[in-house]
Amino acid sequence: MTLMASVLAVMFNRNTGLHFNKIRLNTLVGTLFGVAAGTYLLSMSLNGLVNAFLLSQMNMVIATLLGIVWLKEKLVVGMLRVLLGLAFIFVGSVVVIVMTG
Incomplete structure (x- = not known):
């Protein structure tokens, strides 16, 4: 999904450069949120x-x-x-x- 977003950003936004550090940071934050949401769902089933x-x-x-x-x-x-x-x-x-x- 991140790869597709990067490709679309390059295709439609040629004048400004991509900030790959921001993309990596946002991907990390999204992954951590996904892990937290999964843990919450697991806790709901157990507790x-x-x-x-x-x-x-x-x-x-x-x-x-x-x-x-x-x-x-x-x-x-x-x-x-x-x-x-x-x-x-x-x-x-x-x-x-x-x-x-």
Whole structure:
């Protein structure tokens, strides 16, 4: 699919050069998203719909914390507000898992 997109881009857009680094990066991101979606579907079949969704939300909590700590992202809102929101998501997920399990 990426090869066909590159061929079509060369055929219809002759004036500008292709940025193969961007194409590779977008292909990598798309592949990672595909793996994540497949893992989510596998988790749904193994754990059930509710637990799979809540586990995917834990991924968002981990990604937010890693973005703040490792990537040193600047927060638009206060740190307390972000951490409070993440705590609500975590506590709510634990309560739902305990109630359904």
